[in-house]
Amino acid sequence: MTTRGSEQALEKRRQILDAAVQVFAREGFYGCRVSDIADEAGVAYGLVYHYFSSKEEILDTLFLERWNLLLEAIAAVDEGDLPAREKLFEIASFIVESYRHDPELMKVIIVEVTRAANSFGRRHLEKIREAYDLIAGIVAKAQASGELRDDITPAFAAMAFYGAIEQVLTGWIFDVLPGAPRDYDEAKSFVVTTIWDGLAR
Amino acid sequence: MTTRGSEQALEKRRQILDAAVQVFAREGFYGCRVSDIADEAGVAYGLVYHYFSSKEEILDTLFLERWNLLLEAIAAVDEGDLPAREKLFEIASFIVESYRHDPELMKVIIVEVTRAANSFGRRHLEKIREAYDLIAGIVAKAQASGELRDDITPAFAAMAFYGAIEQVLTGWIFDVLPGAPRDYDEAKSFVVTTIWDGLAR
Amino acid sequence: MTTRGSEQALEKRRQILDAAVQVFAREGFYGCRVSDIADEAGVAYGLVYHYFSSKEEILDTLFLERWNLLLEAIAAVDEGDLPAREKLFEIASFIVESYRHDPELMKVIIVEVTRAANSFGRRHLEKIREAYDLIAGIVAKAQASGELRDDITPAFAAMAFYGAIEQVLTGWIFDVLPGAPRDYDEAKSFVVTTIWDGLAR
């Protein structure tokens, strides 16, 4: 019974989180009301406060859930034995697949957190930086092993790499880049090719 | 006398715009009040509404002023006779110098407009896209002339290029990348080198 | 329990409407603040907006509630079998009794709606006109049956009749006519006598 109740409770919590993704994606964090989230979730809005202490905590939760997966994925890749180029491909792939799997969520994370220097971005800066650092670490090791040129600092290289991917996602979000499924796969190679091999003939 | 009055009036308008940059950069568009802008500018509250019809119009004005300069700069570069690699360098240079010259303004533009898919980004989408398109045009011509490989679409290449720069700026904004003056110059080459030549040895 | 809660909720709504009558009557629609209504009703400021979307909607509600009663009353009289003179008396009676029963409300309706050509009057024109038309219909039928002279158009006659009553109410509102209870009853006959029989000996 307790388990059952608890399961149901978790379902509602999940419903609210999922609804929040839709609403944040559609109206933005500042452009929506808590009651919009409750409406979207089909629950009374007092219930939102039963599960979360504030509107902000909902976004924090969404961000952390997803970003921790990203960090785990990058860490796993990092610890593997692949050549550096393929490591970067795996990371690009994970991010693109995250978008393919739940574009609204990635939109929220990029728009409301990752680039929001004055609010959530500032709050989660350490978490965000962890991702940059892991990527920079991969670059540094590849430079040490001679796979990559070493006249570009790992930190810059990591920013260029991550920025290129995030911008492609932004292109999809804003609908200025075609976002058909095969473009998702193409995008992975494109980004890695561009950064790794360069555009020059 | 009329001229004098008019000049003074424009000065106040400029004061308000400049103050808004500081306040938006410090507190974010949604995190600040119109009275903060008036206080920062040292003018009465109502004067803000004498010159601008809303808080939003202030940000719109700031964005358009700067973004039009960017578009003009890119267009000028595009029309010049430089090799494509140097054209991209000039563009990267313009953006980095914009940041060096007025980091708060660029922070506001990137954080509040360029990536704000739900509010100002949506509103200024066409303007933003113009920049992407101009860059994509440069890439396309370089592909046609054989300077660049042509297995990556110009649109993707443009996004990767622009995204890499914007992310470097984001790194400076968040203080996760060192932002000493010499890094600004380094950054220009780093980005172009990375995208053009690639990271591979 | 649900019923109880719902009943109580409606009570509060009614409290707010009743308070609004007092406040509008005392200070005028434009002369009062929403907080005056909340204070008068003894509820929190925000609750007013829980039940009504704006200050205007409160007045709209008050007007429509009462005016619909008037329309029903006139229609009922119209459908009855009384002689036309008595029909007009019943209508005059209903309006005067409405004033006797709730002078503040009638004051608000006349001052803020019925004669407010630029705001609520314009908005509720169709509703207001329905009353005029019903009265004109009664006049037209009396003319057809020979009870009334037919050299005055029903529309004019209806306006004269309604205007005479409204002006008497205005006299009470402004305190330029005595408003003791027996005057209320006198007024009914006076108006009908004046319009029906004329002042001439």
Add this chain to the structure above:
Amino acid sequence: MTTRGSEQALEKRRQILDAAVQVFAREGFYGCRVSDIADEAGVAYGLVYHYFSSKEEILDTLFLERWNLLLEAIAAVDEGDLPAREKLFEIASFIVESYRHDPELMKVIIVEVTRAANSFGRRHLEKIREAYDLIAGIVAKAQASGELRDDITPAFAAMAFYGAIEQVLTGWIFDVLPGAPRDYDEAKSFVVTTIWDGLAR
């Protein structure tokens, strides 16, 4: 020179008053801004405050200018030797002609002053009442001379008479009564006939 300047000054003052009539008629006293009046008059809005100490004073001026004419007209009629019926006709005629001559002004006077119990109506109550009293005086004398029945108090009769006319004007203002020129003339007789002779056959 002084005279010339003074004449020009009066012209501007008149321009502002005339503009105010248009604007008050169109948007209502509370619905317009002082700058709307200045725009309509084609003057800078500081000038409005050169000639009038406040927005309210403009309406007061408009009302008093016109209402004093009405009082003079009624007084003149009252002092004349016409039979009472014709005196009332002259008064109705004056009011209707006032509307014919400047419907916007009469609209403003009725809507914003005569029925505005909480603002201008209250302020000008004595002036307004003077008109009622003059009319009541005419009725009283006609009752004393046997021209009119005396079972209706002069005050009530005056209200019915004035109310009937004002309501006809309201019908024109709201466009619920036909307002073609010949209707204006008809209206004068209709009102007097209705009140004097009654509607009954």
Add this chain to the structure above:
DNA sequence: CATGAATGAGAATTCATTCAT
């Protein structure tokens, strides 16, 4: 006289959050 920039008090409205049921 004329202008319109400058002022700032005032009011409507919003909405996150609480809490009684």
Add this chain to the structure above:
DNA sequence: CATGAATGAATTCTCATTCAT
């Protein structure tokens, strides 16, 4: 757990009025 009525602080925007030029 669930509901949604109730609260009230926070903020935007308006606009009458002043005043330097």
